[in-house]
Amino acid sequence: MNRIYDKRPREHRKRCHYNGKGVAKIIFKSEYDATTYIKKKHLFNYKAYICFECNHWHIGRKYI
Secondary structure (H helix, E strand, O other), X not given: OOOHHHOOXXXXXXXXXXXXXXXXXXXXXOHHHHHHHHHHHOOOOEEEXXXXXXXXXXXXXXXX
């Protein structure tokens, strides 16, 4: 039986590397690969950014 004092604290996940479900985002080797993926999938409000945790490119929503 799991009790409150038996549980370990949850590991903090950075939002730049993981999505809301805790799964790692798609990685790209270059900015060009990320932008071609955005154009291919018609993701209009997304942009490419470099992740500081894994040093690869991810895509995310633009906040205007």
